[in-house]
Structure formats: C-alpha cells, structure tokens
Amino acid sequence: MSILTKQRRLAVIVPVLLGALLFMSAFPVQAQDTAFRQSVAEASYGNEAVGAFYRTRDYQPIFTGAGDGPRRAALLRALQTADLHGLPAGRYDPEELKAAFRAAKSPRALGRAEVLAAKMFVQYAQDIQSGAMTPSKIDRSIVRDLPRRDQVEQLRAFATASPAGYLKSLPPKTPQYTALLAEKMRLQHTLEKGGWGARVPGSALKPGQSGDAVVALRNRLIAMGYLGRSASQHYDGNMQKAVQQFQLAHGLTPDGVAGEGTIKALNVPARERLASVLVAMERERWTNIPKGERHILVNIPEFTARIIDDGKVSFATRVVVGKNKDGQRTPEFSDVMEYMVINPTWNVPRSIATKEYLPQLKRNPNAVSHLKLVDSRGRTISRSAVNFAQYSASTFPFALKQPPSQRNALGQVKFMFPNKYNIYLHDTPSKSLFARDRRDFSHGCVRVADPKDLAYALLALQSDDPEGLFNTRLRTGAETRVNLDATVPVHIQYRTAFATPKGRMNYREDVYGRDAKIWAEMQKAGVSLELPGS
Incomplete structure (x- = not known):
C-alpha cells in the first residue's frame, strides 16, 4: 500500500475515531443530565407551579447546582426560623431538606432534593407573604381575596435575587406587623419568666382602697408595664393613672376604677394575649397589599373608623358594628368608597x-x-x-x-363603597349607643358617631369649603348624591391585637369569636405556643 493511500485512509479513520471517543466521554454527562431532568419532572408532578418553573428553564437547578450553596443556606435559615412569625413550621421541615441534600449522591437523588427545596420555598413564601390559612374556610364572613403571588414568578425572582435579601422581603413591611412581631417576642419572654403573676381577686377595686387585692393589682400592673416599681399597698394616684392607661389600651372607659370589666381584662393570661398576637400577624399577612395613600380603616372589635393619610391618622371616630348574630355580623373585606348620599332614603x-x-x-x-x-x-x-x-x-x-328625615335610620348621610354585601358607613339617630364600650348593635352596616366630620374630611380634597358644600345640600332636604373626585379605599378589618401610632399594644374582646376560630385552625396546622401557661 502506498504512503499516499495510507494517508488518505488515516484522514478518514482518525476523525471517526476521535468522534467516537468524544461521544463515549460525553455519554455519562448526558446520561446524568437526563436522569436529573427525569427526576425533577417526576418529583414535581402534581405541583404545576414548580413543574412549569423547571420546564421554562430547561430543568436547570437553582438549589443543587455547584454555585447554589448560598441559596440553599438562605432557604434553610428561613425555614428554621419560620416559627418566629407564628407559621406552621412543620409544613416545611428543614431537617427533611437537609437530609435530602446530604443523600443526593446520584442525579436522581439530586433531582428529588431540588424539587423538595422548590416546594418548600413556594409554600414558605406564600405563607409568610399572604398567610398560611385560608380565611373563607374558617369563617364565611371573612370574605377577603388573599394577595397570593404567582409562584412561578417567585421562583424566578428567587433564582436571580440575593437569596437572603429576597427572603427578608417577603413578610409584611407594615408598622403593625413590626409591632406585633415585637409584642410576640415580649410576651414569649414574659411567659418564660412565668407570666404576669397572680390574678387580681374580687370584682371591683377603687382608689383609696388597700389590702391584698390592691397589692395583686399593683403587681399585675407592674408586670404588664403600666406601673413602675412600687412598694405601695394603697390604690394611690399612680395606680389610678396606671389603671387608666390599661383601660385605654383595652377599649374601656378610662375612669381609673378597676371595675368588673377592667379586672376581667387584667386577668386574661399572657398566653391568651400571645395567641391574639399570632392571629393578628396572620391577619396582617392576609392584607399584605398597598392600602392606599389615603384610606379608611374600620376595626370591628375596636368599634372605630379612621382616615389614614400617608401612614398617619388624620381623622378618627367611634362606630357601631353588626350584632353578634347570624346574618348581622359585619363582614371583613376591602372596597373603594365612590360617593356619599346626603339626606338618604333608607x-x-x-x-x-x-x-x-x-x-x-x-x-x-x-x-x-x-x-x-x-x-x-x-x-x-x-x-x-x-x-x-x-x-x-x-x-x-x-x-x-x-324617606329622608331627621328620624331616618341612616341619619343625614351615608358613605357608599358599592359591594355585594350591601355594607356601608352611615349616620344614625341612635346617638346614645356611641357612649358604650362595646358597640355591636347594627344589622351589619357601620354607624358613624361623627358623620358630618367624616364628610368634611372626605370633601376637603375637592372643595375649599367642605362644610358649606355639605350643609348646602343638607338644607335642601332632598336626597343628593355627591361623588368623590378621588375614590378612597375602605378596609373593614378585625383586629383584637394592634399597635397605636405611639407603639402601645392594644387588645380588644373577640366580639364575634372569629379569632378563636382562626387560632384553632392555626393550632391544627401546627402553630404552637410551646410555653407553659401564665
């Protein structure tokens, strides 16, 4: 065979051999990739969001890749601290995820660990951002549309963002949530020390009295933070002021007398207050949406309505809400106030x-x-x-x-945010009810103690003379609709634990028993106080 012939044959054979060697060396990598993809597809079956996410990125990992250590660590830290937010931590077990990562010695095991991490992430992200429970399944009067985020988009964002920063951004950033979180930690510390001490005996204590019951009252007020350290055994001026502060924080008439209602509120254990805070945190997650630069907040158990402008209270009034009776309880929802009707027909x-x-x-x-x-x-x-x-x-x-009249059940004005529940704010001729501490007397609508002042505050944005505008229409005696140039979001909520702008935590009675239902469901889901009672 000539040299030329040999060279020609080699020119054909060598590339074929090289190609075969390259194919043989690449085959294990391709096989591993295929096994990983199949494992991810199989493990994500039944979870459409997780499955769709990996399909859109050609099954590339975000948790089990070579450079995904920081993301794995950030997720594990978040899951390990889920109980700080009162979430059902057992729903996303970090120990299970750690074990899955450790056992991931094969492509298929890596795929299973990848999907487990993704599932835990989307569950945790949803729970901490917009609530772990579904309110409509707990009470049909809680008719909120939860602000659920798109889980595919959340996975995409987490895949590209700073892992720790993204996870920290998920809880509500409202002053209320921050205050509730601080109160949760304070109450847990109180429970670790044994609670607030002995209950206050008896049914009524008054300034000037002394004795064991007064000492128990003094000690309880000190433990709760309403009274400074004191050795006084007398119901003196300092104790009276402390009782007044307690009464203000619990929606009671601040007369400084520890009557039956005040002693009942004083004797609520710290453990029960902690449960109220955990429920309030869950409720705050349910409303984790922009409320509006100007909005109206109605808090049912507080019997109060407020206008909030740029985060500050610009107007507040007492209200009457629905009776604690089937078909009459005021529902919880958000809508938009569009107009008011002066001299309304009922x-x-x-x-x-x-x-x-x-x-x-x-x-x-x-x-x-x-x-x-x-x-x-x-x-x-x-x-x-x-x-x-x-x-x-x-x-x-x-x-x-x-017809419109002084005796009209709606009074002189009603404030309309059209909704299928036929709920609105309105005036009332029954003014005496506003003097009571507990004000659940209506058929569901919200009666306002200062309706004219509310009207003036709303009209001030569209008139230089809001009082004149309102009263001119009122004097006609005819039903008149006045549109709001700028509509106002209205949020009817239910908070038995909430912070005032000055930071003092307030508590109210669970007038409809809704918080008790929510807490029972949270416990079933795995939320626990895990502390001895006080």
Whole structure:
C-alpha cells in the first residue's frame, strides 16, 4: 500500500475515531443530565407551579447546582426560623431538606432534593407573604381575596435575587406587623419568666382602697408595664393613672376604677394575649397589599373608623358594628368608597322587611308607620288596601322605604363603597349607643358617631369649603348624591391585637369569636405556643 493511500485512509479513520471517543466521554454527562431532568419532572408532578418553573428553564437547578450553596443556606435559615412569625413550621421541615441534600449522591437523588427545596420555598413564601390559612374556610364572613403571588414568578425572582435579601422581603413591611412581631417576642419572654403573676381577686377595686387585692393589682400592673416599681399597698394616684392607661389600651372607659370589666381584662393570661398576637400577624399577612395613600380603616372589635393619610391618622371616630348574630355580623373585606348620599332614603333590606317588619304588619297594618310601602313599579301603596296576613317572607311583594328625615335610620348621610354585601358607613339617630364600650348593635352596616366630620374630611380634597358644600345640600332636604373626585379605599378589618401610632399594644374582646376560630385552625396546622401557661 502506498504512503499516499495510507494517508488518505488515516484522514478518514482518525476523525471517526476521535468522534467516537468524544461521544463515549460525553455519554455519562448526558446520561446524568437526563436522569436529573427525569427526576425533577417526576418529583414535581402534581405541583404545576414548580413543574412549569423547571420546564421554562430547561430543568436547570437553582438549589443543587455547584454555585447554589448560598441559596440553599438562605432557604434553610428561613425555614428554621419560620416559627418566629407564628407559621406552621412543620409544613416545611428543614431537617427533611437537609437530609435530602446530604443523600443526593446520584442525579436522581439530586433531582428529588431540588424539587423538595422548590416546594418548600413556594409554600414558605406564600405563607409568610399572604398567610398560611385560608380565611373563607374558617369563617364565611371573612370574605377577603388573599394577595397570593404567582409562584412561578417567585421562583424566578428567587433564582436571580440575593437569596437572603429576597427572603427578608417577603413578610409584611407594615408598622403593625413590626409591632406585633415585637409584642410576640415580649410576651414569649414574659411567659418564660412565668407570666404576669397572680390574678387580681374580687370584682371591683377603687382608689383609696388597700389590702391584698390592691397589692395583686399593683403587681399585675407592674408586670404588664403600666406601673413602675412600687412598694405601695394603697390604690394611690399612680395606680389610678396606671389603671387608666390599661383601660385605654383595652377599649374601656378610662375612669381609673378597676371595675368588673377592667379586672376581667387584667386577668386574661399572657398566653391568651400571645395567641391574639399570632392571629393578628396572620391577619396582617392576609392584607399584605398597598392600602392606599389615603384610606379608611374600620376595626370591628375596636368599634372605630379612621382616615389614614400617608401612614398617619388624620381623622378618627367611634362606630357601631353588626350584632353578634347570624346574618348581622359585619363582614371583613376591602372596597373603594365612590360617593356619599346626603339626606338618604333608607331602602329597607328585604331580610329586615320580611323577618322583622312583616310579622308586625300582620298584627297591625299601621305598624312602623314611618316606612312607605312600595310595589314593584315604585308606586306607594296604601296599607289599608293590603291584606298582610296572606303573605309569607318568600311571597311578600312589596318594598319598604323610609324617606329622608331627621328620624331616618341612616341619619343625614351615608358613605357608599358599592359591594355585594350591601355594607356601608352611615349616620344614625341612635346617638346614645356611641357612649358604650362595646358597640355591636347594627344589622351589619357601620354607624358613624361623627358623620358630618367624616364628610368634611372626605370633601376637603375637592372643595375649599367642605362644610358649606355639605350643609348646602343638607338644607335642601332632598336626597343628593355627591361623588368623590378621588375614590378612597375602605378596609373593614378585625383586629383584637394592634399597635397605636405611639407603639402601645392594644387588645380588644373577640366580639364575634372569629379569632378563636382562626387560632384553632392555626393550632391544627401546627402553630404552637410551646410555653407553659401564665
């Protein structure tokens, strides 16, 4: 064979041999990659967000890659401290994840660890950002749409952001959440020391008294932080001031007398207050959305409504909320106030017309004479022409209306944020109820103690003379709609634990028992105080 022929044959064979060697050396890598991909696909089956995330990035890892150590460490730290936020930590077990990382000696095991980390991340991110529970499953009157974030987008963001920084950004950044977190730690420290000490005996203590009960009151106030260190055995001026501060923080008349209601509130154990704080933190996560530069907050257990401008309270008033009775409890939701109606007509809700007024009309056709009887065509009907006895709640064909007047159930103005629950804020002729500490008396709507001042505050953004604008319309006696140039978000919430702008933690009674339901569900999910009772 000539040299030229040999050279030609080598020119053909060598590239083939080199190609074969390259293929053989690459085959293990490709096989490993394929095994990892298959493992990720299999492990993410049933979790659409995790599966979609890895498909969009061609199954490249973010937790088990060579440079993913900081991300793994940041996630593990976050999971290990989930209980600091009152989350059900067992839902994302960091020890299980550590074990999965340690056992990841093969491509398939790496894939399983990768997906486990991703699943724990999206669960933790959702829980700490917008709540671990679903409120509508706990109480049908909590009708909030939770601010759930897109989990695929969260994984993408976590894959590119500073891991520790991203995880720290997830909890609510509101002053309320910060204050609640601080109160949680303070109460836990109190419980570690045994609580607030002995209960205050008896039903009432007054300034000037002395004795063992007064000493117990003194010690309780000191332990709670309302009174400085004192050896006095007398109900003196300092103790009276401390009681007043306690009363203000618990929604009680600040008369400085430790009456039955005050002693009842004083004797609530620190453990129960801690549960209230944990529920309030969960509730704050449910509302982890921008509230609006100007917005209205109604807190049901506090019986208070406020206008918040740029984070500061610019107006506050007492309110009456719905009775603690089925069908009358004020629901929790957010909406947008669009207008007010001056000299409103009260269109009696059908439930009230048929359940409360129809029985009265059957007994006496002239009952509730302040209400007009109106047919489906809007015509006023004479009561003498109607046999009320023939109608039931389902067949009653009329509507009841109360024209504008001083006696109108809605008073002189109502504030409208149209919603399917038919809830709004309004004036009322029943002013005496605002003097009570507990104010749940309405059929669900929110009655306002200072409606004119609320109207002036809302109109001040669109008029140089808001009082003149309002009262000119009022004096006509005619129903008048006044649109708000800038609509105002309204948030009807339920907080039994909350901080004032000055930082003092406040507590209120769980008037509807909703917090008790939430706490029971949080415990079922694995949230625990894990401390002895006080």
